[in-house]
Structures are given as structure tokens and as C-alpha cells.
Amino acid sequence: MHQTFDAALGINLLHANQEGADHNRAHFDEWGITCINIMSSPGAGKTVVLERTLAAITQDLSPSLKAAVIEGDMTTELDADRLRQYGVPVIAINTGRSCHLDSKMVAGGLHRLVHEFNPSEIDLVLVENVGNLVCPAEFEVGEHAKVALLSITEGEDKPLKYPVMFQEADCLLITKMDLAPYLEIDVDRIIANVRQMNPHATIIPLSAKSGEGFETWLSWLKAQVNLRKSQKPSTSAQTSHEGLI
Amino acid sequence: MHETDMTKALIMTVRDWWEAQPEQPNITHVHLTVGRFTCVEPVSLQFAFEVQTRNTFLAGAKLIIRETPLIAFCHTCQAEYQPEVGIQYACPTCRSPMEDIRSGRELKVDRVEYAAPHSEPSAPIQPERDSLQSKP
Numbered sequence A: 001m002h003q004t005f006d007a008a009l010g011i012n013l014l015h016a017n018q019e020g021a022d023h024n025r026a027h028f029d030e031w032g033i034t035c036i037n038i039m040s041s042p043g044a045g046k047t048v049v050l051e052r053t054l055a056a057i058t059q060d061l062s063p064s065l066k067a068a069v070i071e072g073d074m075t076t077e078l079d080a081d082r083l084r085q086y087g088v089p090v091i092a093i094n095t096g097r098s099c100h101l102d103s104k105m106v107a108g109g110l111h112r113l114v115h116e117f118n119p120s121e122i123d124l125v126l127v128e129n130v131g132n133l134v135c136p137a138e139f140e141v142g143e144h145a146k147v148a149l150l151s152i153t154e155g156e157d158k159p160l161k162y163p164v165m166f167q168e169a170d171c172l173l174i175t176k177m178d179l180a181p182y183l184e185i186d187v188d189r190i191i192a193n194v195r196q197m198n199p200h201a202t203i204i205p206l207s208a209k210s211g212e213g214f215e216t217w218l219s220w221l222k223a224q225v226n227l228r229k230s231q232k233p234s235t236s237a238q239t240s241h242e243g244l245i
Numbered sequence B: 001m002h003e004t005d006m007t008k009a010l011i012m013t014v015r016d017w018w019e020a021q022p023e024q025p026n027i028t029h030v031h032l033t034v035g036r037f038t039c040v041e042p043v044s045l046q047f048a049f050e051v052q053t054r055n056t057f058l059a060g061a062k063l064i065i066r067e068t069p070l071i072a073f074c075h076t077c078q079a080e081y082q083p084e085v086g087i088q089y090a091c092p093t094c095r096s097p098m099e100d101i102r103s104g105r106e107l108k109v110d111r112v113e114y115a116a117p118h119s120e121p122s123a124p125i126q127p128e129r130d131s132l133q134s135k136p
Ligand SMILES: Nc1nc2c(ncn2[C@@H]2O[C@H](COP(=O)(O)OP(=O)(O)OP(=O)(O)O)[C@@H](O)[C@H]2O)c(=O)[nH]1
Pocket: A040, A041, A042, A043, A044, A045, A046, A047, A048, A049, A079, A130, A131, A132, A175, A176, A177, A178, A179, A206, A207, A208, A209, A210
């Protein structure tokens, strides 16, 4: 007696998140800010890399990067507090039970960032995503580039087992290189595994402890910012940062 | 646990369609395409869907997942191949990296099936007669 009907939808599951991400990116572009989404499994070294990066940036006296951080953490502000010591704007986003940042959360963070600080005085926003090798890769937040971290303690096979994040990364940091002498790890094999699915990413082995690789990493970051600066005709950067998000 | 947010996105997508209908239909089936090269695990998604739709407009609706394989195109060989997820992604013939993914990234609500909202012909007549009677 009940007739059944069919309706074709053909809608991507992530379309709402994608729209939000594009919206965030439009704001970043308007302000001339480069946004980098930093992702890895828990404990691969995201916060430590950020600490050393901020230390280098804030000590650099030559015309340098003016960075801010959006910090995604499931429950605590521990990582955010570590980064505030460097005197840069840090916005903590409590992601609650969600195991990744999404574009809506980052929009909220952006909103706070531009109300508490002047966006025309920022040229780089570093987003530390929630430690998770799976989900963050599917949820864009409005970034211009994705950075994945893989610590050498995680094993060579991780890019093969969790390929999406490594396939999407524009830059891969192979972290904790100072531990290499104590481990049986073949860094060339990590690189070969990533290259199977990502021939283009910049791959930088580094150690936050020894500082190895940081020069290359910092110049990659600066190149990202310069790329956007040269693309953007520097028009009214601070005209309309209210009520738009 | 990782599927919770994906399920939320799924429910929201279907809800947008459902709310846009002139009369809210009773959805019986939701058809979803999930590519093999995504972060979604169909079994977990199925479970999360059952749990998260309880007491909602989708209560009792069935989730039907169609999985699509990972298919890449090798430009050197000018041929498609199926990488072995978790093991090998480069072209098995010439070892070129996987660059051009032709299938496997889909995460799409294809269609929904629904029953016609049941009409009760007596209901709308009642108030009309009342209003007539109430006229002096
Ligand atoms: N030896 C060594 N240890 C490191 C290095 N980088 C990070 N670690 C250690 O790895 C642990 C985790 O580092 P975090 O920076 O907190 O990692 P994370 O990716 O931010 O972790 P979550 O935010 O919890 O996902 C800490 O104990 C660090 O001291 C490194 O280059 N060398």
C-alpha cells in the first residue's frame, strides 16, 4: 500500500565542510595570510616542531615571518600554553570528542584570531591538527598547504597503511631523526613508500632536538608565504575583517 | 569512533534534502558510495549510522553502502591498474608512482528511497466544517 519513491542526491558527504574550508581560505587570501595544516599521529612531534619553528622565527631579526597558531587539542590547552611562551598569537580550539579539526571549528578560531589580533600583522597561520593519522586528511580547514609528520619511531610501513594523509601532503617531515642510531629504521624506505603515492611532496628529515633539517623546513615555509604574497596584489588587507565569518 | 563525524555529515546531508521537501517523507533507505581510498570503514559507518539515527527522522532507515575500488591510471603505461591498498601503490608494470586516481576517493550520498507521506483525507475537512458552523 505504501508506494516507494527514489530521489537522486549525488551529494558529497563532505560538501558542507568543503564549503566552510573554501570560505576560510577566502578570508586568509583577503588578509594575505598563508595557512598551513599540520597533521600526524599522536606524539609524532607537531608541537615540538612548532616550538622550534616559532623560536627560530621570533629570533630572526631579518625581515621574517609573523606567525600565529591555531591549536587543536581534544581536551587540554597544554600544547597551546607551550606555544604562547614564544609571544605569538595562539588560539586554542577544544575539539571535544572529535578526532580532527573541521572547517567550522577553524572558522571559530579565525574569528577569535582577527578580533584579538590584527590580521594584517600576520602572514602565516600554522594549524596544529588533532593527533590522528586517519581523519584529518579528509577534513580540509581552509589551508593552502598540508604538512604531514611521520616520526621514525612509527615504522616504515605507516605511509602504506594510512595512505590518504601521505598522498595529500605537500610537505612531509620525517621527525626525530636524532633517534635513528638507536632504531632499526630505514629512512630511505620511508621515503620510497611515500613516493609510491606522492611523487611531488617536499620531504624533509629533521630533528627538533638537534636542529637537523630546520633550515630546509624554514625555507620551505618562507617560500609558501612568499608564493602567496607575490600572487596577491596587496590591496585593502584590513578593511573588512568583521562580521564576515 | 572515527566514523562518528562522517555519520554526522551523512545525516546532515540527508536532513537538508528532507527538510527541503514540501512534505517530509519517511525515508527507508539511504544509498551511499564509499571509495576504497578514503578514511571511511564501511562496517564502522554502518554501526555508527544505526546508533546515531535512533530517535531521529532517519530512525529505522537502512544504510546501503556501495564500495568502489581504488583505480589509478599510469601515464607511462597508458593503462589503468588497481593498487593493493596497504601494500603497493606504484604501477605494477613500470613502478611509476600512483598519481592519477580515477576511482576510490568517493564519499557520496547517491540517492534515498522513501515512502509517500500518508494522506488522511478526513483531517483537513474537519476544521472547515467547524468554521462554517461557527459562523453566525
Ligand atoms: N628525541 C626526540 N624526541 C622528540 C622530537 N620531537 C618530539 N619529540 C618527543 O616526542 C614527544 C611528543 O612530541 P609532541 O610535540 O608533543 O607531539 P605532538 O605530535 O604534538 O603530539 P599530540 O599533539 O599529542 O598529537 C615528546 O616527548 C617530545 O619530546 C625529536 O626531534 N627528537
